[in-house]
Amino acid sequence: MTLAPSLDLNLDFDAENPVEVRRAIREGRFTGFTNHVARRFVQGNLVAVPESHADAFELYCRSNPQALPLLGRSEPGSRAIPALAADLDIARDTGGYMVFRDGELVDTPRDASPMWRDDLVAFVLGCSFSFESILQSHGVHLRHLAEGNVSAMYQTNHMTTPVGPFAGQLVVSMRALSPTDAIKATLLSARYPQFHGAPVSLGLPQDLGIADLADSYGGHGLTELRPNELPVFWACGATGQNAVRNAKLPLCITHYKAHMVVTDVPLPKD
């Protein structure tokens, strides 16, 4: 599957209602990035691993909470996480999946239910789309959203704290912000550790081992800065994809980039 902006002009459902968004995704009526829909509700990264590795993966998340803030965990084999949404079918509701076998990406289906297994445990991890909504509501200008884009992501040279087979580099997301907005975004995002908290770096890409901002993870996202913009980097849930790939598990299923788990949990009010 390929990424496409989701600024469709003719949506046939209420794009701010998470129940309707999930139904539209499940029925193939919405295939876009989820950062433009259900903006007042928490969204999350998906990582599903075999039960045999689930406790180690949870500990890996808890050991790297800025990148992998744990929002929910399913029972083995269950595709429901009732605490996040009553009708959630985690194998169908993101509308885009990556299937890894022995660490290799083997498929990117829209529906993961055909390869879901009874021993899979699904983890939902906090996502920057949630704090982006909060930043916008406080007047921070997110140009990548105005341009119908996603934030660029980068592999860094910062290593996560390893747990069992789970290890690897920190992945970050980047937003191009004015200095004033960079300060405001730092202060705001720090209040939400469940959505990655404060930035991990800003201003100097080389601080994270990023040699060229144009060389983004997967080639996606807004990567060009304007003269009045700083790159601001937050820890990113894609760090978990790195780790499960490195762990070479027999099976692992994650969401496909920018196709997140849309929950019924409202964003915190402030």
Next chain:
Amino acid sequence: MTLAPSLDLNLDFDAENPVEVRRAIREGRFTGFTNHVARRFVQGNLVAVPESHADAFELYCRSNPQALPLLGRSEPGSRAIPALAADLDIARDTGGYMVFRDGELVDTPRDASPMWRDDLVAFVLGCSFSFESILQSHGVHLRHLAEGNVSAMYQTNHMTTPVGPFAGQLVVSMRALSPTDAIKATLLSARYPQFHGAPVSLGLPQDLGIADLADSYGGHGLTELRPNELPVFWACGATGQNAVRNAKLPLCITHYKAHMVVTDVPLPKD
């Protein structure tokens, strides 16, 4: 008078005790920057104006609180502010003063008591030396302090909110920080609005109209960045000196740079 680092090796008093520091200053035994002494106690900027302009100046401070956070105000003609220190003699205890007449700097004495007037009202305003101590206690590396220096200051192109005759450009202080420390310093300093709060800008000097970091206000301070450092800018109490100069008052007395009012008020614990 000229500025000199205060990292004296042979101080004959307890440099962490504000009562002893003030006595040593008053008796001419200490003439250095106060950012290296009494580091667990609040320090402040001094601006003394004639009573006829005192209320307008207070309103100017309250209208520009990030630059000019009000810590204390004297009664007319009084050189004491008991709330800040029992023995304070504001006309002698900073050890360095600037005397302005009709907006012109006419003298920089160590002792301002000869020209103090019965109608002067002294204002003490929060100072970045206080948050520097807090940053250091949280592990933020302040290279200018390690090098026995002061932070550089700059005139910006941001205008303050004018009140009566008081108006002018915002002055900022700059610290060269790693990206990680810039984020940490932003989050920490934001907790202390009485010491200027969060930075006003970072990373891009041109955002404040600063064309050349080497061209600092008064020519003082650390102005050269290392490749892994960002310039981080905080609103500065020297904004008040700008304003009183612009107001062309018949008499105004301020502290001389980096020679602050040392108080007995302990820094907040956290």
